[in-house]
Amino acid sequence: xSRTRKTSKINQIDxxxxxxxxxxxxxxxxxxxxxxVTGDSSxxxxxxxxxxxxxxxxxxxxxxxxxxxxxxxxxxxxxxEAAQASKSKGDxxxxxxxxxxxxxxxxxxxxxxxxxxxxxERRMPFLDHLEELRWTIIRSLxxxxxTSVVCYFFSRQIIEILRYPGPKDxxxxxxxxxxxxxIYIKVSIFAGLIVALPYVAxxxxxxxxxxxxxxxxxxxxxxxxxxxxxxxxxxxxxxFLIIPFGLRFLMSFQTDFLEANITIGKYLGFxxxxxLVFGVVFELPVLAYLLTHIGxxxxxxxxxxxxxxxVIIFIVAAILTPPDAFTQTMLAIPLMLLYEISxxxxxxxxxxxxxxxxxxxx
Numbered sequence: 348x349s350r351t352r353k354t355s356k357i358n359q360i361d362x363x364x365x366x367x368x369x370x371x372x373x374x375x376x377x378x379x380x381x382x383x384v385t386g387d388s389s390x391x392x393x394x395x396x397x398x399x400x401x402x403x404x405x406x407x408x409x410x411x412x413x414x415x416x417x418x419x420x421x422x423x424x425x426x427x428e429a430a431q432a433s434k435s436k437g438d439x440x441x442x443x444x445x446x447x448x449x450x451x452x453x454x455x456x457x458x459x460x461x462x463x464x465x466x467x468e469r470r471m472p473f474l475d476h477l478e479e480l481r482w483t484i485i486r487s488l489x490x491x492x493x494t495s496v497v498c499y500f501f502s503r504q505i506i507e508i509l510r511y512p513g514p515k516d517x518x519x520x521x522x523x524x525x526x527x528x529x530i531y532i533k534v535s536i537f538a539g540l541i542v543a544l545p546y547v548a549x550x551x552x553x554x555x556x557x558x559x560x561x562x563x564x565x566x567x568x569x570x571x572x573x574x575x576x577x578x579x580x581x582x583x584x585x586x587f588l589i590i591p592f593g594l595r596f597l598m599s600f601q602t603d604f605l606e607a608n609i610t611i612g613k614y615l616g617f618x619x620x621x622x623l624v625f626g627v628v629f630e631l632p633v634l635a636y637l638l639t640h641i642g643x644x645x646x647x648x649x650x651x652x653x654x655x656x657x658v659i660i661f662i663v664a665a666i667l668t669p670p671d672a673f674t675q676t677m678l679a680i681p682l683m684l685l686y687e688i689s690x691x692x693x694x695x696x697x698x699x700x701x702x703x704x705x706x707x708x709x
Contacts, residue, residue, distance in 0.1 A: 479554060483551060483553070486550055487543070487547040487551070490547060491539050491543045491547070493539075494538075494539035494540075494543040495536045495540075496535075498534075498535045498538035498539045498542065499532075499535040501538075502531045502534050505535075505538050506530070506534055506611075506615070509619070510614075512586060512587075512590040512591045512618065513594050513614065514598055517594075517607070517609065519609055519610065519611040519614055520608060520610055520611065521610055521611050521612065526610070526611070526612055527611070529612075530611050534615065537619050541582075544575060544578060545571070548571050548574050552567050552571050553567075559641075566637065566640060570633060570637060573633050574630060574633055577629045578630065580629055581627070581629025582622045582626040584625055584681065585622050585624075585626075589678075590618055590622075592677075593673065593674060593677055620667075620668070624667045624678060625678070628667075628681070628685060629681075629685065631685045631686065631688075632688050632689050632692045634689075635689035635690075636692050639692070639696040639697055639700075640696055640700070644693055645693065645697065646690050646693040649689060649690045649693060650690060653686070656686050657683060657686075660679050660682040661679050663682070664679040
């Protein structure tokens with residue numbers, strides 16, 4: 348075998364081929380030929396013999412085809428049909444890759460499915476949250492502006508409605524030429540806020556929803572409904588009970604030498620402030636309902652902090668109401684009642700939650 352290789356290399360250098368000088372060796376000749384080991388180890392001889400037997404041959408030659416092509420500088424000829432077949436195969440692979448990445452198939456589709464599985468909550472960056480909050484505020488302001496424009500055409504009727512809780516013999520005045528016009532504008536904005544309240548509440552709850560769990564998201568619709576209802580109940584409580592009683596008490600201090608001349612701005616400011624304050628504080632049971640559902644509030648905590656809660660209620664009442672002790676007390680008493688209602692709501696929610704968990708565990 349060693350002699351045959353040397354002869355092949357010499358012929359290649361001279362430009363002649365071994366095929367022209369020696370007949371091809373058959374398999375029996377290769378097996379019968381003794382292997383001469385000169386300066387090589389037995390492992391090298393065995394490796395060469397295994398390589399020669401395992402290699403594919405052409406025309407009976409025992410050596411691989413690429414050995415002849417490299418020696419003679421031969422390049423395999425590519426037919427036109429083979430080139431077209433290779434090109435069409437490449438185009439098909441490209442189409443499959445493109446369709447997979449675009450339509451959800453192939454590797455691209457599997458990769459997208461994996462991403463959706465790994466991050467089903469679709470977490471948003473902090474700047475995206477700020478952008479969403481900005482658009483929530485913009486939509487709410489646009490809704491309030493639109494409803495305020497509509498309410499301006501009914502501002503006279505709205506002023507008559509706000510005038511109704513006061514004493515019948517009370518006359519309202521204005522002291523500057525522009526005060527009457529500005530009163531109409533303020534009343535229109537206030538009425539627009541009341542009308543747009545359901546939409547504004549829905550927008551803000553919609554902004555909060557992505558940060559809640561699936562079981563918490565089901566609470567959005569009832570909470571929005573109860574938010575609007577509690578605000579309207581609080582405003583109605585102030586309109587029919589607190590404001591008439593408070594105005595009659597305050598106007599009773601008139602005497603023969605002390606006459607009340609109340610400007611329309613002061614009167615409407617007093618009425619609107621009480622309506623808004625009572626509407627907001629009546630949201631306390633809704634807040635207790637939500638915080639108990641998400642596990643941030645317990646009825647035991649509310650009961651243990653009742654004394655501190657009463658002090659905070661009077662402080663809040665002093666801040667939100669006009670600077671007099673009567674209106675402060677008129678707000679603090681309903682707040683203490685709402686605090687007790689919030690304890691009952693929190694206990695009811697927790698009881699249902701424990702029963703539901705026990706039923707799911709069994």
